[in-house]
Amino acid sequence: MNKYTLSKRQAVNELSTFYSFIAxxxxxxxxxxxxxxxxxxxxxxxxxxxxxxSIGSVNSLSSSLNKATPLILAGLGIAIINxxxxxxxxxxxxxxxxxxGVNFLYxxxxxxxxxxFIILLLLSAFLGGAFCILIPALxxxxxxxxxxxxxxxxxxxxxxxxxxxxxxPWKDPDSLNFPAAAYVGKEVYLPNIxxxxxxxxxxxxxxxxLAHYLKNKSVFGYEMRIAGxxxxxxxxxGINAKQKAFLAMLIGGGxxxxxxxxxxxxxxxxxxxxxxxxxxxxxxxxxxITGMRPIGIFLVGTLFGALSIGGSVIxxxxxxxxxxxxxxxxTLFGALxxxxxxxxxxxxxxxx
Amino acid sequence: xxxxxxxTKNITKSFGTLKALDNVSFNLFExxxxxxxxxxxxxxxxxxxxxxxxxxxxxxxxxxKKQKYKISNPDHASRLxxxxxxxxxxxxxxxxxxxxxxxxxxxxxxxxFMTAFKKYSEIFALNLSExxxxxxxxxxxxxxxxxxKIIFNNSNIxxxxxxxxxxxxxxxxxxxxxxETLATEDTKTIVLITHKLKEIREFTEIVSVMKNGKMVSQDxxxxxxxxxxxxxxxxxxxxxxxxxxxxxxxxxxLDVINVSFKDPVNNIKKLSNVDLQIKSGEIxxxxxxxGNGQVELxxxxxxxxxxxxxxxxxxxxxxxxxxxxxRKKLNLSYxxxxxxxxxxxxxxxVIDNSIVRDYFQTKLGPHLSKNRSAKYLENLINQFSIxxxxxxxxxxxxxxxxxxxxxxGRELVGNPDVIIAAQPTRGLDVNAVEGIHNLLIDQRxxxxxxxxxxxxxxxxxxxxxRLLVIYEGKVIKSFTTTDSNISSVGLAMAGINE
Numbered sequence: 137m138n139k140y141t142l143s144k145r146q147a148v149n150e151l152s153t154f155y156s157f158i159a160x161x162x163x164x165x166x167x168x169x170x171x172x173x174x175x176x177x178x179x180x181x182x183x184x185x186x187x188x189x190s191i192g193s194v195n196s197l198s199s200s201l202n203k204a205t206p207l208i209l210a211g212l213g214i215a216i217i218n219x220x221x222x223x224x225x226x227x228x229x230x231x232x233x234x235x236x237g238v239n240f241l242y243x244x245x246x247x248x249x250x251x252x253f254i255i256l257l258l259l260s261a262f263l264g265g266a267f268c269i270l271i272p273a274l275x276x277x278x279x280x281x282x283x284x285x286x287x288x289x290x291x292x293x294x295x296x297x298x299x300x301x302x303x304x305p306w307k308d309p310d311s312l313n314f315p316a317a318a319y320v321g322k323e324v325y326l327p328n329i330x331x332x333x334x335x336x337x338x339x340x341x342x343x344x345x346l347a348h349y350l351k352n353k354s355v356f357g358y359e360m361r362i363a364g365x366x367x368x369x370x371x372x373x374g375i376n377a378k379q380k381a382f383l384a385m386l387i388g389g390g391x392x393x394x395x396x397x398x399x400x401x402x403x404x405x406x407x408x409x410x411x412x413x414x415x416x417x418x419x420x421x422x423x424x425i426t427g428m429r430p431i432g433i434f435l436v437g438t439l440f441g442a443l444s445i446g447g448s449v450i451x452x453x454x455x456x457x458x459x460x461x462x463x464x465x466x467t468l469f470g471a472l473x474x475x476x477x478x479x480x481x482x483x484x485x486x487x488x
Numbered sequence: 489x490x491x492x493x494x495x496t497k498n499i500t501k502s503f504g505t506l507k508a509l510d511n512v513s514f515n516l517f518e519x520x521x522x523x524x525x526x527x528x529x530x531x532x533x534x535x536x537x538x539x540x541x542x543x544x545x546x547x548x549x550x551x552x553k554k555q556k557y558k559i560s561n562p563d564h565a566s567r568l569x570x571x572x573x574x575x576x577x578x579x580x581x582x583x584x585x586x587x588x589x590x591x592x593x594x595x596x597x598x599x600x601f602m603t604a605f606k607k608y609s610e611i612f613a614l615n616l617s618e619x620x621x622x623x624x625x626x627x628x629x630x631x632x633x634x635x636x637k638i639i640f641n642n643s644n645i646x647x648x649x650x651x652x653x654x655x656x657x658x659x660x661x662x663x664x665x666x667x668e669t670l671a672t673e674d675t676k677t678i679v680l681i682t683h684k685l686k687e688i689r690e691f692t693e694i695v696s697v698m699k700n701g702k703m704v705s706q707d708x709x710x711x712x713x714x715x716x717x718x719x720x721x722x723x724x725x726x727x728x729x730x731x732x733x734x735x736x737x738x739x740x741x742l743d744v745i746n747v748s749f750k751d752p753v754n755n756i757k758k759l760s761n762v763d764l765q766i767k768s769g770e771i772x773x774x775x776x777x778x779g780n781g782q783v784e785l786x787x788x789x790x791x792x793x794x795x796x797x798x799x800x801x802x803x804x805x806x807x808x809x810x811x812x813x814x815r816k817k818l819n820l821s822y823x824x825x826x827x828x829x830x831x832x833x834x835x836x837x838v839i840d841n842s843i844v845r846d847y848f849q850t851k852l853g854p855h856l857s858k859n860r861s862a863k864y865l866e867n868l869i870n871q872f873s874i875x876x877x878x879x880x881x882x883x884x885x886x887x888x889x890x891x892x893x894x895x896x897g898r899e900l901v902g903n904p905d906v907i908i909a910a911q912p913t914r915g916l917d918v919n920a921v922e923g924i925h926n927l928l929i930d931q932r933x934x935x936x937x938x939x940x941x942x943x944x945x946x947x948x949x950x951x952x953x954r955l956l957v958i959y960e961g962k963v964i965k966s967f968t969t970t971d972s973n974i975s976s977v978g979l980a981m982a983g984i985n986e
Binding site: 141150221353354355357358359361362364365366368369370371372373374483 | 544546790791792811812813816822824826829830831832833834835836840843844845847848855856858880
């Protein structure tokens with residue numbers, strides 16, 4: 137009888153993440169097709185409709201890119217934190233906190249110059265996200281408390297805080313009892329570049345470049361990588377590993393907070409529990425699929441944005457919007473499985 | 489020697505590119521105490537881990553009483569009568585002795601526990617109640633329970649990994665007597681893994697020697713083989729190149745003045761009043777058994793450990809209160825003992841690891857240009873003939889020798905004034921060792937002051953001008969290598985200060 141064992145490969149193909157993603161996406165399409173066939177829907181028709189309604193026209197493409205913006209920004213926040221080999225499961229909460237940060241500053245400040253006001257509001261969103269991860273970051277570096285647990289738990293706290301605010305102090309009397317804060321004024325709406333495409337997407341491109349630089353080209357990114365590889369090596373090299381981990385967490389939280397701020401100023405225009413529809417969790421999928429690479433996050437995030445838009449419009453032909461969620465999740469599973477075989481190979485164990 | 493109870497043929501086990509076991513054949517004879525001798529990293533523990541089912545070999549076969557078996561896990565090994573006592577005990581501290589002994593389903597003394605417990609308590613001279621909680625036991629007592637546990641699990645073949653490392657001399661004699669009784673009265677087959685010749689002599693009848701993953705000699709009768717033969721087998725034929733020690737010695741480069749240090753975690757004193765000076769062109773050795781304060785001293789000199797008393801002066805600059813980076817700027821290099829984990833960051837690329845020393849200097853920064861880093865690494869690869877085909881690959885894809893060359897190269901390329909090298913050749917093969925020694929000699933001739941921390945006395949005698957011996961955090965003796973002999977240094981390392 138032959139037995140097999142797994143052995144780690146010496147050299148992993150540099151494009152392996154890309155190939156894994158493509159393979160994972162194909163696997164996801166097959167899974168999606170099977171589910172559609174089981175519902176007596178033609179998968180090719182459904183997918184081509186999704187394609188047409190998500191990127192087939194300037195308008196639908198704009199919607200897709202607007203949808204992708206918070207996913208990408210939150211994904212970047214996760215990737216930056218992962219440079220020190222820590223996991224941010226709290227992007228969802230940070231998105232809410234970013235939106236809360238915007239509204240907080242908006243009701244406490246008024247400026248006539250709307251450009252400066254918008255920039256300050258976005259800064260407030262960034263700080264809100266950073267504030268949201270402050271306690272997980274502190275207990276991580278001071279006591280070594282597992283950040284996966286703490287960032288996850290802050291999501292519930294922040295969503296609870298949002299529910300309190302929109303039902304209590306920030307409740308909009310004109311909202312007909314719908315739990316939401318009042319709309320912000322039109323003067324602080326993020327304008328559109330053209331058609332429906334918001335300036336939020338431009339911010340997203342800028343921050344992708346910034347994250348790419350920070351992670352891959354800067355001294356700070358290098359120090360984060362060493363600190364993530366081994367705290368002892370960092371100390372040996374004269375790098376304050378705990379400080380890098382702390383800063384990485386705050387910056388990553390800020391990126392996710394910004395996602396909430398952009399979403400509020402460009403799409404929802406008010407704080408409600410609907411600010412994010414699980415963007416922070418989808419962002420984890422995107423960041424994981426791309427191996428935490430900012431440019432990959434931008435591309436996959438764009439695709440996932442289009443999938444969401446495509447998924448939401450196929451309801452008209454009687455297909456559940458959840459088909460998009462299934463494809464997103466199956467892409468991650470497929471990509472992870474394929475990536476595994478890039479990293480490991482099966483070895484036959486000889487009997488003698 | 490005809491009662492062969494266990495035989496392995498051509499066992500091969502690799503970890504990445506490293507062959508931990510290379511075609512190893514090994515025999516065990518019923519009722520005998522066997523020695524398995526070899527230096528650290530020779531493959532002794534790997535072989536035992538194969539026999540006890542922890543590792544699955546890629547090649548080779550195992551025969552127990554002439555029948556072929558594939559030992560798939562420790563439980564399987566235990567059912568085949570093979571038990572292993574690891575260096576770290578596998579006991580449940582909060583359980584009683586009895587519960588620990590009877591925990592396994594392979595336990596054969598369910599019904600006659602007390603009879604068996606009394607019998608073996610006598611053999612091991614263990615005067616304890618079976619209800620005593622294990623956490624109250626001394627290390628020696630725990631080891632006895634651990635060995636009894638594998639006997640209770642019906643092991644006829646007992647593999648003991650460096651069992652004397654944790655014992656006092658009296659306990660060692662006691663263990664020897666117990667094992668002899670087990671071999672003669674219970675016909676247990678025992679393997680003692682060790683790198684101490686004295687124990688091979690005292691404990692064993694048959695000895696096999698491993699080196700670099702290979703079985704270099706097997707089934708020698710201990711009584712018929714001399715210490716010198718064993719040493720030669722174990723160490724191989726190291727060519728002793730005589731190194732000229734008449735090079736020019738210059739001014740003092742490193743001055744360590746009255747350094748004392750307490751471990752902040754448990755407040756235990758690790759260093760007491762250490763004084764030393766190293767001059768340009770001089771290699772000062774620090775001999776000592778691991779754990780006598782060497783790591784702490786190296787960390788204090790390199791700036792990693794900042795909570796000490798005393799002074800560190802490099803090139804006339806008092807840097808006692810300065811950190812790692814300012815010491816690097818004064819051209820100090822540190823090659824730490826722990827290569828992968830301290831010197832190099834696991835999971836990080838070769839190129840990132842290659843610039844750990846200099847990344848903050850302007851020649852690489854301020855934006856950490858990829859081109860400059862790549863050129864920096866290329867220079868290291870050429871100058872120190874490192875085999876690192878893919879700069880973006882993880883550091884752990886390099887062999888141990890190449891990792892050490894990269895680490896040494898990185899620390900030496902800037903021609904440092906002061907070098908601290910801790911165990912720089914540990915675990916490397918003869919050629920790699922020779923290469924590392926030549927690098928250090930080159931730096932010495934160039935005028936570097938070198939502090940060489942090592943357990944390897946041959947290495948220290950070969951390279952150093954002077955030797956200090958550290959014992960329990962104190963420098964207890966100083967030697968000049970040209971007019972001292974190895975044995976007096978060895979005695980000092982054991983704390984014997986004549």
